[in-house]
Amino acid sequence: MSIEDYIADLDQRFFQNQLSAPFKTELKQLPLDRKDVLEFVERTFRFMHMGKVSAKDISLITAQALGTLMARILPGGWEGKVPPVTLPGRHIAMDELLKNSEFGQKENVDMLDIGCGFPPYTTLDTAKLFPNWNITGVDPSLPLYLLYDDQGNYATLDENKQTVYFQPALPSLENWNELLSDYEGTKRRFEALLEELLQNPTTCRYALPRVEINPILQHETAKLRFKNGGIGQVDIEPQDVIRCFNVLIYFDNPFFERALSWFSDHLKEGGMLLIGANWTGSSESYYSIYRKLKGKLIKSEFAFSLDCIAPFAIIPWYANHDDDAQTKELMDYVSRIRSDDAFMQEFYALHDADRKRLNICARDENGYYGGPDPNMGPHAMWGGIVSLLQGLNDAGLNTKAAEVLKASGLNVTVNAVGHVSVAF
Ligand SMILES: C[S@@+](CC[C@H](N)C(=O)[O-])C[C@H]1O[C@@H](n2cnc3c(N)ncnc32)[C@H](O)[C@@H]1O
Numbered sequence: 001m002s003i004e005d006y007i008a009d010l011d012q013r014f015f016q017n018q019l020s021a022p023f024k025t026e027l028k029q030l031p032l033d034r035k036d037v038l039e040f041v042e043r044t045f046r047f048m049h050m051g052k053v054s055a056k057d058i059s060l061i062t063a064q065a066l067g068t069l070m071a072r073i074l075p076g077g078w079e080g081k082v083p084p085v086t087l088p089g090r091h092i093a094m095d096e097l098l099k100n101s102e103f104g105q106k107e108n109v110d111m112l113d114i115g116c117g118f119p120p121y122t123t124l125d126t127a128k129l130f131p132n133w134n135i136t137g138v139d140p141s142l143p144l145y146l147l148y149d150d151q152g153n154y155a156t157l158d159e160n161k162q163t164v165y166f167q168p169a170l171p172s173l174e175n176w177n178e179l180l181s182d183y184e185g186t187k188r189r190f191e192a193l194l195e196e197l198l199q200n201p202t203t204c205r206y207a208l209p210r211v212e213i214n215p216i217l218q219h220e221t222a223k224l225r226f227k228n229g230g231i232g233q234v235d236i237e238p239q240d241v242i243r244c245f246n247v248l249i250y251f252d253n254p255f256f257e258r259a260l261s262w263f264s265d266h267l268k269e270g271g272m273l274l275i276g277a278n279w280t281g282s283s284e285s286y287y288s289i290y291r292k293l294k295g296k297l298i299k300s301e302f303a304f305s306l307d308c309i310a311p312f313a314i315i316p317w318y319a320n321h322d323d324d325a326q327t328k329e330l331m332d333y334v335s336r337i338r339s340d341d342a343f344m345q346e347f348y349a350l351h352d353a354d355r356k357r358l359n360i361c362a363r364d365e366n367g368y369y370g371g372p373d374p375n376m377g378p379h380a381m382w383g384g385i386v387s388l389l390q391g392l393n394d395a396g397l398n399t400k401a402a403e404v405l406k407a408s409g410l411n412v413t414v415n416a417v418g419h420v421s422v423a424f
Contacts, residue, residue, distance in 0.1 A: 006038070009339060011055075014045040018055035020368045026063035036076035040320070041066050044101055047317040047327055051334035056151060057310050059361040060371035067312055069173055071179040075320070080201050082164055082250045084141045084156070086117035088125060093244060093282030093305070093417040095129050095273060100416035101272065103240055107132040112239045112266070113233060114138045115247030118156060118165075119146070122245070127224045134223055136239075140230040141165065146215040147194055150208050155190035162229035163187040172378035191396075193409060231259045238268045245287070246277045252321040263290070264297040273297065276326065277315050283307055284315040285419060286330045303421035306398045307389045309334050310369070311349065312361055333405060333422065340404045347397055354391045358384040393418040 001009075007027050011019045022291055031037055044066065046223040048058065075082055103109045109130065113123045116137035123137035143156030143164060152169030166186060168175035179186050195212040204210075213216070216226045231244070242263050248256050263273050267399025269292055286304035290297050308330060316334070319327040338344060355369070356362040360381060363368045372381055392398065398414050405412040405422065415421040 001032075003030060003032055006030075010042065010045055014049045015203050018053065020060075020364075020366060022056070022364075022371075023063040023336075023368070026060065026067040029067035031071050034071050034076060034278065035368040036074055037071045040070055040074055042320060043322055044317045046318065046322075046345045047331050050328070051309075051316075051331035052338040053310075053334070056363075056368045059310075059312050059369040061312055061361055062314055063175055064371060068177055072176060072183075073414065075182070077180075078165065079188060081141070081164070082115075082247070083167075084117040084139065084164060085167065085171070086119070086121050086246070087171070087280055088121040089281055091122045091125060091243075093285055093419070094245065094278070094287070094310055095126050095245065096417045097274075097415065097419075099129065103272065109133045109241060110237070110239045110268070111135045111241040111243070112236060114234075114242065114244045116226070118142055118216070118244075119154075120216070120226065123224070123226075124219060126243075127221075135225075136176065136236065138229050138234050138236070139225070139226075140228065140233070142216045142226060142228045144214060145194055145195070146212040147190055148208055148210050149190070149193060152208055155187075157190065157194055161191060161194055163190045166190060170378050174204065175378075188228065205268075209263075211222070219245045232262045236266055236413055238266055238271070240271050241274070242267060242271070245274070248275055248326070249277050249318055249324065250320045253263065253323040253325050256325060260290070260297060264292060267292040267297070269293075269295065277318065278305075279313045279315045279385075280382040282417075283382075283385050283389055284311045284313055286316065286326065288326060288329075299424055301415075301421050301423055303332075303415055303419040304330055304333065305389055305419050306392045306401055307385070309337055309347070309401075312385050331422070333410075336408045337401050337404050340407075343397075343400055346400065347392070350395050351388065351392060354388050358388065360384045360388065 004407050007024050011017050071077055098104060111133050116123045116139045118139060118141055120137045123135060127135045144159050145157040147155045147157060153167035156164045158164050166179060168179050193209055194211060197209060202210045220226060235341055248259060267273060271292045273290040274287055278285035284307055286308055288299055289301040291300050316330055317327060352363055359373050360362060361372060398420055399419050402412040402414050402420050411423045413421050
């Protein structure tokens with residue numbers, strides 16, 4: 001099948017042939033020889049269809065990410081490993097939520113951040129906010145060597161001095177593409193740089209390029225420690241709070257269920273478990289909250305930020321398995337909200353004007369959400385995405401979305417951080 005036929009088939013099955021020409025052009029970059037990428041794209045479209053997301057409401061930036069980035073950041077692009085992609089400030093709303101929970105004002109709360117990624121930015125952010133908590137970050141990919149090149153791009157390397165992972169200094173689409181256009185070459189370049197720096201170490205702590213050996217140790221304090229390991233594979237005493245973010249999106253539902261059982265065994269009575277996903281500045285957040293009560297793990301809430309109904313990145317659909325229960329649940333709520341015409345008219349009136357004002361993926365002349373301004377740097381764009389969500393919440397659209405869901409028979413409120421929260 002040609003790439004054109006492949007795209008036409010997806011367009012017909014999921015969007016009634018309504019995808020725009022620029023969107024389809026971006027998709028033409030998809031590698032037809034990567035089964036995992038094609039399956040991912042089809043799954044993404046199936047979830048969009050489930051959420052009643054129309055072709056006009058999918059930003060062109062999504063097609064750009066699907067067309068080029070996915071092949072590079074899916075586990076299939078990293079020899080099957082889950083890449084430790086992370087960002088500082090990613091869990092700002094999740095931290096705020098904890099601050100507002102019954103644990104927020106307590107001292108010596110034991111918290112586990114599992115699948116914390118590397119560098120463990122999000123764990124460090126949380127430790128800064130709760131200096132009196134005992135926080136443990138756990139990840140199977142904590143490296144022996146952390147290497148920065150002269151541009152600030154970094155790589156992690158194992159004890160055999162083999163590159164495990166690398167990431168651009170600023171993980172924008174363009175920067176990823178630059179590093180990943182020659183995957184093997186970039187790996188070799190980092191491995192050669194490691195040899196060079198081990199022979200001629202730099203003395204300045206922040207010099208570029210530089211190598212850090214066993215870099216996780218520099219982050220440890222009396223209240224913050226890190227362990228190598230994963231769900232079901234690490235020895236840890238029972239915790240008050242467990243957070244597992246942007247990890248279970250890589251696994252199937254049987255693994256998710258086994259993980260729940262392991263979390264239950266590692267939570268104290270009354271403990272809280274947060275499982276979900278999000279993107280920069282806690283945009284596109286969704287998560288389930290569980291409590292351990294009378295020895296049992298009970299799901300108490302499913303919450304999401306309102307930008308999940310018309311996202312910029314692809315987090316709300318980023319599932320690596322068809323049976324991803326959290327994505328299905330999110331798409332159920334998204335479809336109920338998107339089916340309410342009066343709500344959507346109000347949403348578009350505000351949000352489309354804000355996209356135009358901030359110049360972030362505004363509608364084009366044919367009414368399709370467009371792509372990013374190539375002159376806008378990633379930080380400016382991410383900041384804009386966070387303000388767009390704030391704009392929706394400030395206008396009370398999160399409360400109105402909660403009303404829509406309530407009218408469909410659910411028990412819904414807006415939680416302490418402005419997320420629409422379905423209670424059970
Ligand atoms: C996308 S990163 C998420 C990092 C961070 N939690 C965040 O939200 O930014 C996913 C992390 O999950 C880790 N991981 C992979 N398999 C795991 C497992 N079985 N248990 C725990 N973590 C795992 C990977 O090493 C990777 O660092």
